[in-house]
Amino acid sequence: DTGVSQDPRHKITKRGQNVTFRCDPISEHNRLYWYRQTLGQGPEFLTYFQNEAQLEKSRLLSDRFSAERPKGSFSTLEIQRTEQGDSAMYLCASSTHLAGANVLTFGAGSRLTVL
């Protein structure tokens, strides 16, 4: 297993365009998280899946954002009608509950630049 994979690593788009990011978690992890991180700040929670069920969504996740995890494996995060304020690093993490110690493993992130 190669850890959490994210694709693409970098995306530059024009304002108003749609973008989609993909995350492949560690195979035995049933929990998957999306975070957004802007320069100089810590990651901000966006949404969380347990298997294919989206159990929690942050108020940061406006109606232009949608996340899916259709088969409980990989996940996609789509941003419609992008705005310059969407420019950020989008981090995916996965976890599993092992012996009472939650383990959160991050991917390398997908950096979005909206022009």
Added chain:
Amino acid sequence: KNQVEQSPQSLIILEGKNCTLQCNYTVSPFSNLRWYKQDTGRGPVSLTIMTFSENTKSNGRYTATLDADTKQSSLHITASQLSDSASYICVVSRTGNQFYFGTGTSLTVIP
């Protein structure tokens, strides 16, 4: 309110020197605490994880401590190297699979 606070916000040290980063939290009930290193433009990478019963854990030149009574953790870096320049993020996990992030300490090691 469940919060994680880190200090200092930024730190500049000379190569070869030691430094200590602090993390205070109010998260309850506590499950574990992790220190992550995040290089610029990369995802966070785990350095150490500490559970309630652990006081000290080392990973090479990194040593983390945890005082569960005072809800404080520290990350000590020994003999710093230029490659240690990064942001260090403290993440506290609450039982029930909730994670709380500090805003990080930006460390710059200069030659």
